[in-house]
Amino acid sequence: MADLTDAFGRRVEYLRLSVTDRCDLRCSYCMPKGFTDFEEPDDWLTFDEIERLIGAFARIGVRRVRITGGEPLVRTGIPELVRRLARLPGVEDLSLSTNGTHLARAAAALKAAGLGRVNVSLDSLDPERYTAITGGGRLRRVLEGLDAAKAEGLEPVKLNMVVMAGVNEDEVPAMVEFCLARGFTLRLIETMPVGAAGLAASGRYVDLQAVRARLAERYELLPALMSGGGPARYVQVAGTPLKIGFITPISQHFCATCNRVRLGADGTLYLCLGHEDSVPLRPLLRGGASEAALEEALRAAIAMKPERHEFREKPSQIVRFMSMTGG
Numbered sequence: 001m002a003d004l005t006d007a008f009g010r011r012v013e014y015l016r017l018s019v020t021d022r023c024d025l026r027c028s029y030c031m032p033k034g035f036t037d038f039e040e041p042d043d044w045l046t047f048d049e050i051e052r053l054i055g056a057f058a059r060i061g062v063r064r065v066r067i068t069g070g071e072p073l074v075r076t077g078i079p080e081l082v083r084r085l086a087r088l089p090g091v092e093d094l095s096l097s098t099n100g101t102h103l104a105r106a107a108a109a110l111k112a113a114g115l116g117r118v119n120v121s122l123d124s125l126d127p128e129r130y131t132a133i134t135g136g137g138r139l140r141r142v143l144e145g146l147d148a149a150k151a152e153g154l155e156p157v158k159l160n161m162v163v164m165a166g167v168n169e170d171e172v173p174a175m176v177e178f179c180l181a182r183g184f185t186l187r188l189i190e191t192m193p194v195g196a197a198g199l200a201a202s203g204r205y206v207d208l209q210a211v212r213a214r215l216a217e218r219y220e221l222l223p224a225l226m227s228g229g230g231p232a233r234y235v236q237v238a239g240t241p242l243k244i245g246f247i248t249p250i251s252q253h254f255c256a257t258c259n260r261v262r263l264g265a266d267g268t269l270y271l272c273l274g275h276e277d278s279v280p281l282r283p284l285l286r287g288g289a290s291e292a293a294l295e296e297a298l299r300a301a302i303a304m305k306p307e308r309h310e311f312r313e314k315p316s317q318i319v320r321f322m323s324m325t326g327g
């Protein structure tokens, strides 16, 4: 099997594929309130174009694909896209990041189409707080979505919680207990200064090393590994199946082992979440490039992947939103 390696010797085998920059929620740290300046659907890659591009990526070394957005389930036909991507040779791990609001109705079709597993964003278990953080979301729908994902076997179900001071930091123990009771995996995330909303949320930044230390007073935490290929460092709560992941781009960045790139809904390839470096792939797809030319362009793009983000040094560098890049 081919290996795709960047200029720093890192093997790039993970692609985050944004299928839309639209979202039905307005999480305070992600998208500004009232934001509507979305990409036009004509600018989005079609399913045929996505299939061709992911096929090329898989031929040269990408093994894991995560469908994301915006909210991927607001784009119609995602089970059909899953079906196409799941059968591509080389794609070994196909997963989806979602806010969960449409998961209850979609879970069975996603599973039948060949989706492996889901990550669901959930920052609070308090209905009012959840609505406030998400700019109008309803907690009940996400809880129903989580139950459906579990019932369909889209496992492991991982919960993503962005921990914010004065907003939901006090809920970390409740989230641990919730995940213990339901058999979910918990991933705690530090706020990143991506876009204006992310920059504003950085004022609520919580160092997860401290959260981990507080959890260690309550639970015996053992080092653990977890499949997924992402940046989380995991621990396991002794005597239970619960794994807790810490995603610490700020307090302990993981750029040296970064194995990923991101594809925007319009076919722009982003090489690092913390840099504006990008390569537009749509012109190649729509300009009749051969398969060989496409593979060559992908290799050349990966060779440009920056060494590391500079969120600490230049926190206001990234003006695009997380929903554009595909979080």
Ligand code: SAM
Binding pocket: 023, 029, 030, 068, 069, 070, 071, 072, 097, 098, 099, 100, 119, 120, 121, 160, 161, 162, 189, 190, 191, 192, 193, 194, 197, 198, 199, 201, 322, 323, 326, 327
């Ligand atoms: N809508 C899907 C979801 O909710 O998971 C997929 C896209 S969302 C942008 C992906 C992840 O990025 C979510 O877990 C979200 O919490 C996280 N995220 C967005 N903005 C962030 C920020 N400024 N800092 C840290 N995480 C962020």
